[in-house]
Amino acid sequence: MTGRPPLDGLRVVVTRAAHQAAPTVATFAGAGARVRLLPLIEVVPPADPAPLDAALADLGAYRWLIFTSRNTVDRVLDRLGDPPALPAGLAVASVGSATSEALRERGVEPDLEAADPRAEGLAQELLARVGKANGEGRARVLLPQAADARPVLEETLRQAGVEAVRVDAYAKRVPPEAPERAREVFGTEGLGWVTFTSPSIARAFRDLWGDDWPERRRSLLAASIGPVTSDALRALGVEAVTEAETPSDEAMVAAVTRAVARSPRGA
Numbered sequence: 001m002t003g004r005p006p007l008d009g010l011r012v013v014v015t016r017a018a019h020q021a022a023p024t025v026a027t028f029a030g031a032g033a034r035v036r037l038l039p040l041i042e043v044v045p046p047a048d049p050a051p052l053d054a055a056l057a058d059l060g061a062y063r064w065l066i067f068t069s070r071n072t073v074d075r076v077l078d079r080l081g082d083p084p085a086l087p088a089g090l091a092v093a094s095v096g097s098a099t100s101e102a103l104r105e106r107g108v109e110p111d112l113e114a115a116d117p118r119a120e121g122l123a124q125e126l127l128a129r130v131g132k133a134n135g136e137g138r139a140r141v142l143l144p145q146a147a148d149a150r151p152v153l154e155e156t157l158r159q160a161g162v163e164a165v166r167v168d169a170y171a172k173r174v175p176p177e178a179p180e181r182a183r184e185v186f187g188t189e190g191l192g193w194v195t196f197t198s199p200s201i202a203r204a205f206r207d208l209w210g211d212d213w214p215e216r217r218r219s220l221l222a223a224s225i226g227p228v229t230s231d232a233l234r235a236l237g238v239e240a241v242t243e244a245e246t247p248s249d250e251a252m253v254a255a256v257t258r259a260v261a262r263s264p265r266g267a
Contacts, residue, residue: 005032006257012223013185013194015040015201018175020070024195027249031257036185038194040204042175043071046147046168055142055167056080060087062165064130064141067110068095068119068153070102075169076144083107091129095122096247117247118228123156130162144169148200150228174204182208190219195252197225199232206236213237223256 012033014024025035046052056079059065065086067073077084084106086092094100094110096117103110112129114122130139140163143154147168157164175181196202202222209216217238224230224243233241242259244251 005030007253007260008032009034010256010260011036011192012256013038013192015195015205016197017041017043017071019043024197024249024252027253028195028256031253033193038178038181038185039175040178040201040208041172041198043075044171044173046171048168051167052076052144052169053079055144055165059090059142062090062140062142064091064093064126064139066093066095066122066126066141066143066153067099067103068122068143068145068149070099071146072144072169073099073102073106077103077106077108093122093126095119098247117226119150119153120156123153126157127160127162130157139163140165142167146200147171150199172200174207178204179208191216191221192219193221193223193256195223195225196229196233199229202229202232202236202238221259223252225252 007028010033012028013036014021014028015038016024018037018039021037021039025037028035056076067076080086086108091111092103092108093112093114094103095114097113100110100113112125114125116122126141130141141157143157143164143166145166145168147170154164154166194205196205206213206217214237217236220238220240222233222238222241224233224241226244226247230241230243242255244255
């Protein structure tokens with residue numbers, strides 16, 4: 001006789017972009033949760049795609065191509081063919097395991113995967129590998145990112161003497177149907193468990209509630225993908241933040257499972 005799944009009957013609201021949500025939904029559902037989908041991010045082309053196109057046409061002039069998200073992988077490699085045509089001598093860096101997995105799915109093996117899956121960690125590991133190209137002049141790296149990405153990676157590299165060329169690979173917006181969908185999912189109930197996988201999703205969730213946010217956030221139980229997202233949630237006044245040990249769906253489920261076991265009232 002098998003026992004009940006660890007999140008049996010627990011409502012969990014997944015806020016990832018619709019095109020990325022299926023694995024998260026499946027992982028929580030596999031643990032017994034009642035999953036509701038509330039996409040709060042929609043990936044769209046950058047306002048001006050010309051800088052990205054120009055940089056990719058000149059890839060041979062770069063020593064490193066840096067990927068900081070699965071969305072960046074998709075937006076960049078879609079422009080480079082299948083399999084993607086990368087010049088000889090171009091090294092590829094990834095911010096963490098999820099981004100590396102996205103690269104491998106497209107036939108690209110990263111030369112560097114950051115052990116600390118944050119911009120800060122990737123910057124330090126890159127500097128240990130890049131430096132100033134062994135005296136051959138300033139190392140030149142291409143950094144395609146979201147239009148609203150934190151500047152920490154670019155700034156850290158430049159301060160160390162690396163020629164970091166940052167271009168917008170994509171932009172993000174809140175789906176227009178999100179407010180109506182939020183009313184359908186939550187009604188007048190408490191918010192309960194909601195997943196957060198980026199600071200922009202955290203801010204979009206806050207914006208859904210307008211002036212009601214200070215009251216609504218009291219009932220929020222936030223499942224965060226990592227420390228940067230957790231910091232953003234706390235900056236928005238969210239006190240109940242449960243953080244995954246590693247940036248993965250499985251780790252988020254494990255974190256929520258531990259939190260529910262400690263405090264069944266959160267179920």
